[in-house]
Amino acid sequence: MRYFVEVAAQGSIRAAAESLLVAPSAVSRQVRLLEKDLGVRLFDRVASGMRLTEAGTIALEHFVASADRDEALRERLRGGTAAVPTLRVGLLEGLVGLASALTARLDRRSPGTRLDLLMLPSQQVIEHVAGGELDVGFSSGRHVGKHVQVVATTALPVHLMVGPDHALAGRESVTMADLAGLPVVLPDATFGIRNEVDRACHEHHVAVDLVGETNTLTLALELAVARGAATLLTLPALPRDADRRGITAIPIKDKRLASVPLSVVVAHDPQRAAADRLGAELGKDLLLSPNVRAWT
Numbered sequence: 013m014r015y016f017v018e019v020a021a022q023g024s025i026r027a028a029a030e031s032l033l034v035a036p037s038a039v040s041r042q043v044r045l046l047e048k049d050l051g052v053r054l055f056d057r058v059a060s061g062m063r064l065t066e067a068g069t070i071a072l073e074h075f076v077a078s079a080d081r082d083e084a085l086r087e088r089l090r091g092g093t094a095a096v097p098t099l100r101v102g103l104l105e106g107l108v109g110l111a112s113a114l115t116a117r118l119d120r121r122s123p124g125t126r127l128d129l130l131m132l133p134s135q136q137v138i139e140h141v142a143g144g145e146l147d148v149g150f151s152s153g154r155h156v157g158k159h160v161q162v163v164a165t166t167a168l169p170v171h172l173m174v175g176p177d178h179a180l181a182g183r184e185s186v187t188m189a190d191l192a193g194l195p196v197v198l199p200d201a202t203f204g205i206r207n208e209v210d211r212a213c214h215e216h217h218v219a220v221d222l223v224g225e226t227n228t229l230t231l232a233l234e235l236a237v238a239r240g241a242a243t244l245l246t247l248p249a250l251p252r253d254a255d256r257r258g259i260t261a262i263p264i265k266d267k268r269l270a271s272v273p274l275s276v277v278v279a280h281d282p283q284r285a286a287a288d289r290l291g292a293e294l295g296k297d298l299l300l301s302p303n304v305r306a307w308t
Contacts, residue, residue, distance in 0.1 A: 102149030106248030148291025153204025176258030
């Protein structure tokens with residue numbers, strides 16, 4: 013079960029093996045044995061790695077719920093004292109909607125634990141985790157530095173977001189060439205997504221017309237729409253009333269921007285090992301949840 017959950021979290025046999033510190037052949041063998049035991053195929057083997065089948069998704073939800081119940085039982089047997097008194101989590105702005113799902117999972121797994129949430133840009137999440145101010149955090153982008161460890165990751169595509177009157181509003185997709193000279197509003201460089209956009213533009217020798225810069229994703233979208241410009245964000249940043257307002261999210265045909273990593277990072281502080289472990293487990297669980305899978 014542990015190997016299956018890790019493959020689901022990492023998206024590939026090799027990445028799961030590296031996380032578990034075992035040979036890829038051992039992980040592959042355990043997954044095959046579990047599939048044989050359950051009598052169903054749990055993964056589709058695709059070019060990008062391992063993708064959960066419908067049966068695999070059901071099995072994953074069952075195993076995660078079982079782990080939560082087991083941990084809750086351990087706490088009851090300890091007399092109700094939480095092994096982790098406080099868990100400190102750094103959330104990206106676009107992931108604020110996951111707070112309720114995170115709380116529900118924490119209450120099942122460690123009912124007595126207090127949850128402290130801090131909303132920060134990606135770079136500041138990494139810095140706070142590395143500095144010990146956070147136990148676990150979510151980061152966006154390919155570069156997290158050497159002071160934190162990625163324990164789970166998934167990939168989210170970046171979309172070009174425009175208002176109803178924008179010239180590109182009716183497009184099914186755009187290329188990087190379409191962005192040349194395009195007026196855009198972007199979040200500042202503390203956001204992982206900004207670094208990915210800048211790198212993609214550099215790789216394609218494309219220069220956008222930066223007409224505004226903000227320190228929140230919400231402001232980037234609102235300013236872009238107000239100015240008749242565009243912005244580049246992932247789907248979690250799309251407001252709930254986007255359809256009513258005619259805001260369109262257009263896929264971008266670019267390898268880098270089609271799969272920007274969303275990662276769970278920890279620092280592995282020996283003095284807070286239990287909190288690191290609990291945060292990593294909850295983070296992995298959230299990345300595999302239907303909430304996040306809907307954005308991929």
